[in-house]
Amino acid sequence: MSATARPILAEQLTSNLGGAIAPPRKNGELVFEHPWEGRAFGIAIALCERKAYDWEEFRSRLIAEIAAFERRNPGAEGFSYYRCWAAALERLLEDKGICTAKEIEHLLAAD
Amino acid sequence: MDKGSTHGHHPQPLPDVALRVKALEALLIDKGLIATDAVDKVAEAYEKDIGPLNGAKVVARAWVDPAYKGRLLKDATAAIAELGFSGMQGEHMVVVENTDKVHNMVVCTLCSCYPWPVLGLPPVWYKAPAYRSRAVIEPRAVLREFGLELDDTREIRVWDSSAELRYMVLPRRPAGTGGMSEQRLAKLVTRESMIGVAEANTPGKARKGA
16 A cells, blocks of 8 residues: 555545435434345355354454455445445365355356 | 456456345355344344444443553453443454543554444445545544644554554543533444544534434
């Protein structure tokens, strides 16, 4: 990460991203912007609770996905935390042999 | 949208992330790896029950009970568990105290480490690349953008949360709250004040923010 400060202001963070972000001083807000985000979140937690993996295994892949996104998009435009989350989850499940991308695509093609 | 995938594991971007997540959940249920209602239960708990109100109760207790505050600063995980808050991402807690000389703020530069049991899930801006990078580089400027103008004499300490250590700020108790009950004090404690991008509300402001 470069040391140059990015010219993005916190107030832009709270107003420019589709208006989906609650003002920072509001205590309590919509936790998930889209229903699928809550699903992706819930799947990752539920599997961890079932001991399918250690949380650290998930976290390291989440860090990698976020870093990869930021490398591809230096201005971090279009950043979606839960897209990174979903990609990290898929990667982990693939690595663990729990569920492959092929299986997902097969199911999607069948629908 | 980025088209060029650099890793071969799975195509990027997801054709439609919502459909993909739905398919994944169906597959996992089919494989017997998660119960049909498991995801609902998790999402509901984090949407309804687990949130910054828990952290506010911890702060209010620390404001009225010096012995508790001592325990909180010494072993935050245990002191927070005393009030019944524990669980995922709630281990290895460290509470840092704001004083007249020092202001603390918390970031997770790598991802989004955050103490879920006391603060719920992090707000969007906490996870955003701009906050994650700038909080470390120019904290004073970032705080100003949050509307917090700090005196130059007040030292700013930025704490980088990780899986090993998760930070929460103990904000200063606002002036004019001498006779207030713990319950009323808790209403002054915002999530932002526990991340360290704001002070706790003063009594006049409490109702607006809550």
